[in-house]
Amino acid sequence: MTKLSGVVNEEPVPAGAQVADALRVRITEGGLPPGTQLRDTALAAEFGIARHTLRNALRQLEYEGLISYRMHKGAVVKTLCTEDVHEIYRVRRTLELAAVQQSALAGSAALRGLEERVRAAEVAVACESWNTVGTASLWFHQALVELLGSRSIDRFFQGILAQLRLAFAVMPDEAQWQPPWIPRDREICDLVRGGQRGAAIAATRQYLEDSELAVLDVVRADEMTGRT
Amino acid sequence: MTKLSGVVNEEPVPAGAQVADALRVRITEGGLPPGTQLRDTALAAEFGIARHTLRNALRQLEYEGLISYRMHKGAVVKTLCTEDVHEIYRVRRTLELAAVQQSALAGSAALRGLEERVRAAEVAVACESWNTVGTASLWFHQALVELLGSRSIDRFFQGILAQLRLAFAVMPDEAQWQPPWIPRDREICDLVRGGQRGAAIAATRQYLEDSELAVLDVVRADEMTGRT
DNA sequence: GGCCTTGAATTGTGGAACAATAATGACTAA
DNA sequence: TTAGTCATTATTGTTCCACAATTCAAGGCC
Structure with a gap:
């Protein structure tokens, strides 16, 4: 209007x-x-x-x-089915892990972006603005992928994360769900900025593993309620 | 009905x-x-x-x-500028190298696809069907990325390669330009299928390096003629 | 109850029109 | 002549209206 x-x-x-x-x-x-x-x-x-x-x-x-x-x-x-979630995390694994692997070649501006966005997420947690927390966390992972320095990949990944947000949209208690991930974002951020590539890769891989399972739970729960 | x-x-x-x-x-x-x-x-x-x-x-x-x-x-x-070419090859490096790295996890069907498409390219060379050679080669690299097993990445990469074909469209002598790349596709294919990951990564990286420079030459030459 | 028919609602597409902007070319002035 | 200005034309972005194809919902029939 x-x-x-x-x-x-x-x-x-x-x-x-x-x-x-x-x-x-x-x-x-x-x-x-x-x-x-x-x-x-x-x-x-x-x-x-x-x-x-x-x-x-x-x-x-x-x-x-x-x-x-x-x-x-x-x-x-679109309503995400479990296969959609698998697909989203296939993309995340490919791009985020590639980004962490190549983080040594990234520009300093991109690295500063990481810090900024993690801090934004932490602020959102402190403010108890729960609906903002999930978005801020996704922005951090977007910043991770931006380390690759490719505009087309950035745009592509933005679409993927937007799809992931569809899962958040059907989440019953975002306040419970979102905050625990932020310290892990912080850990990844610090490891990447500290140049500890191996540890950063491991942390990111584990993060994605856990996150995928958690999102799958949400989606499956939603499927149950939807089927009644 | x-x-x-x-x-x-x-x-x-x-x-x-x-x-x-x-x-x-x-x-x-x-x-x-x-x-x-x-x-x-x-x-x-x-x-x-x-x-x-x-x-x-x-x-x-x-x-x-x-x-x-x-x-x-x-x-x-769209007419590709040099920055566009850089961008295309940033994407290619990210996705193709990631695919080769994870090739151990790929399904056997995907690996057979590699062989098929390389062979198609070789047939095209044998038939001296030069306009087909470039397309066949790109299909091979598409098959490489398909090893990642992600439909969205496949679609995304298809768009990227379509853009690259825009460079072929302004190429003066495709018959000279395309065939030399096919043996290198064959080499990558065999290394991947043979499980020699390290060598496959090195070969792919070198391939992309050389290919980028060659395409850049074409695009720059076209820019010259266009500017007159 | 289950099945068919029917009518309404919605989509996919076509066609014409109009304002806004860009491209073109004529005309004027130095 | 050449540059600048201005009017004419083309093309785009958008709107409104129309209509066939198809789906959806309701009601009637067995």
């Missing part, structure tokens, strides 16, 4: 892309829980844009893996 | 997606060389679809990195 105010000299952004951004936020913040049907006429009306333009936005989100399209059945916010 | 038992239930494919596939082929085969303006009215007329549908197809290709959009200036087939 709010017409986005653009700073004058910026490159103009197509309306569809703006709506895509807004929807992406709504989905990853849990405003549109997995399984939600996205009726294009309704959404178009809500955002005050034409149906075609909205459908463009939905297409973009489909490419990013946040919604799934089926012919003549429209768009649905 | 009842479906006969055993008949495959084909999900219908949206028209936009079909056109996107056709355009992707045209671009990667060189039918639409880099820099070509893609006028949507003309293309829509040619494919016999509405402008909206065609624009959806273009959006998809934009997401894959094959075309670039600029507001109110439409779509253009």
Whole structure:
């Protein structure tokens, strides 16, 4: 509803892309829980844009893996199945471990980014802003992958983590679930910055192992409730 | 109306997606060389679809990195600059080396795929079907990455290699350029299948190093001719 | 209850139109 | 002549409307 105010000299952004951004936020913040049907006429009306333009936005989100399209059945916010979780963690293992392995070659700016984002997560824990904690932690892992120095990989990984956030969206008690991971993020951060590559790899591998199992629990629990 | 038992239930494919596939082929085969303006009215007329549908197809290709959009200036087939080449090879190094490293865990089907595609490339060389050689070689490297067993990474990497094909599209003498790489593909394939991980990694790293420089030469040469 | 039919709702696509911007070319001025 | 200005045209981004194809929900029939 709010017409986005653009700073004058910026490159103009197509309306569809703006709506895509807004929807992406709504989905990853849990405003549109997995399984939600996205009726294009309704959404178009809500955002005050034409149906075609909205459908463009939905297409973009489909490419990013946040919604799934089926012919003549429209768009649905994706619900993660266990295989999806395995897939997400296959990607995480590949990219995060590769990033830690090559961390010696990373620029100092990227390394500082690590520290910043871990600290942000710790602040979120201190503030007891639980819904922020999960996002901050994911941002840290995004920063890890950014050590590789590849923009396309960064974008790709961003989509993967956005999908992972779909699992957070159906989590019953984020306050219990999220905080324990932050000290482990801190540990990985310090090991990487300290140049202790072997230990960093081991810590990251174990982290991903444990995290995958934990997320699987959440997804399986959600599958149970959904099947009733 | 009842479906006969055993008949495959084909999900219908949206028209936009079909056109996107056709355009992707045209671009990667060189039918639409880099820099070509893609006028949507003309293309829509040619494919016999509405402008909206065609624009959806273009959006998809934009997401894959094959075309670039600029507001109110439409779509253009992307022309690789040297930074783009660096970026492509950053991704290749990350994923292909990670794949070779983890090749011990790969399934036997994936390993057979390696052999198949190298052989296809060798056949193409024997047939002197030079335009096929480059594509076959890229397919081999795609198979390498498939050792990781991740569908999303496969799709991502496919897009990257499609971008690389844009460099082939402006290459003056593919017959000279492509064949020398095939024996090196063969070497990597045999090392991986033989379980000689260290040697395989070294060979792959050297391959990517040399390949990047060679592609950079092509792109730089093209930049010169384009600037006149 | 189970099955079929029917009508409404929704999607996928087409077509025309319009404002905003870019490209083009003519015209003027130095 | 050459540079700059301005109007004309093309093209894009977006909207509205329309319609066939298909799914969904409800009701009627056995």
